[in-house]
Amino acid sequence: NAGVTQTPKFQVLKTGQSMTLQCAQDMNHEYMSWYRQDPGMGLRLIHYSVGAGITDQGEVPNGYNVSRSTTEDFPLRLLSAAPSQTSVYFCASSYARWGMNSPLHFGNGTRLTVT
Amino acid sequence: KNEVEQSPQNLTAQEGEFITINCSYSVGISALHWLQQHPGGGIVSLFMLSSGKKKHGRLIATINIQEKHSSLHITASHPRDSAVYICAVRTLGRLYFGRGTQLTVWP
Numbered sequence: 001n002a003g004v005t006q007t008p009k010f011q012v013l014k015t016g017q018s019m020t021l022q023c024a025q026d027m028n029h030e031y032m033s034w035y036r037q038d039p040g041m042g043l044r045l046i047h048y049s050v051g052a053g054i055t056d057q058g059e060v061p062n063g064y065n066v067s068r069s070t071t072e073d074f075p076l077r078l079l080s081a082a083p084s085q086t087s088v089y090f091c092a093s094s095y096a097r098w099g100m101n102s103p104l105h106f107g108n109g110t111r112l113t114v115t
Numbered sequence: 116k117n118e119v120e121q122s123p124q125n126l127t128a129q130e131g132e133f134i135t136i137n138c139s140y141s142v143g144i145s146a147l148h149w150l151q152q153h154p155g156g157g158i159v160s161l162f163m164l165s166s167g168k169k170k171h172g173r174l175i176a177t178i179n180i181q182e183k184h185s186s187l188h189i190t191a192s193h194p195r196d197s198a199v200y201i202c203a204v205r206t207l208g209r210l211y212f213g214r215g216t217q218l219t220v221w222p
Contacts, residue, residue: 033210042214043201058209090158092210103160104148104203104210 002026006091006107013081013114021076021110023091029105031094032074036060036087037109043090049074081114088112118142121202121213128220134189136216138202141183149176149187150201152215158201161187192220 007022023032033048035058045058049068063085065077074093078085089110095102119140128134138147149162162169162176164185169176173192178185189196197220202213 035212040214043203043212045209045212048209056209092158094205102146103163104150104158105160106150106158108157 004091004093004105004107006089006110008110009108011110011112013078013112015081015083015114017081019078019081021078021089021091021112023074023076023093023107024072025074025093025105026072027093027105028071029093029095029102030071032068033058033092034064034066034074034076035090035092036085037090038087046076046089078112083114086112086114117213118211119202119204119213121200121216123216124214125217126219128192128218130193130220130222132192132220134192134196134218134220136187136200136202136218138185138187138213139183140185140202140204140211142204142206142211144204144206146205147178147185148203148205148210149185150203152199152201154198161200189218194220194222196220 004025030051034046035043037043044060046064047066049055052071055066091107094104122137146165150158151161152158164178173190175188199215199217201215203210
């Protein structure tokens with residue numbers, strides 16, 4: 001059981017480049033989400049999804065795009081990288097149904113630097 | 116406006132001390148999570164609570180739904196407990212996170 005697999009672990013981009021951070025889970029979780037973690041800011045929600053074909057914006061969605069074509073995968077796309085997007089990114093998943101007790105499962109994080 | 120407030124922001128303790136981290140929230144929730152993050156490391160789930168109290172080894176988590184408050188206690192703290200502890204609350208559609216409490220335990 002792999003849990004949440006997040007790739008890559010490290011990435012360096014130049015301003016203006018695009019890339020996709022991958023997130024996959026094998027627990028049949030409905031809820032998947034992307035966060036960025038910056039010093040002193042805690043985890044901030046970028047986008048989330050409560051099931052295949054359903055996505056919604058979080059607190060800091062600008063400059064990021066997501067899609068959820070399958071239950072397993074929830075990729076995060078940076079459309080045109082900016083230095084302000086330098087951060088550590090985490091993907092997380094859990095069950096989403098009301099009353100369903102489900103711990104959160106996190107990927108190992110992606111450290112992104114935009115120069 | 117922060118839906119989840121944690122205190123203290125930073126906490127230093129001597130090995131063996133009893134530690135309490137607090138979490139207050141302002142939204143209706145279906146569950147509250149306590150998470151642990153070691154320096155440079157990933158994030159792991161410690162507890163998920165919807166009522167009452169849970170205990171894993173030296174860690175105890177409590178929640179008071181009426182007061183919208185939760186506490187994480189560490190008994191007989193150890194340097195390996197040094198980490199950031201994060202409170203998160205789940206509503207119907209999403210999660211809200213506190214900013215975390217940096218705990219340092221000295222030998």
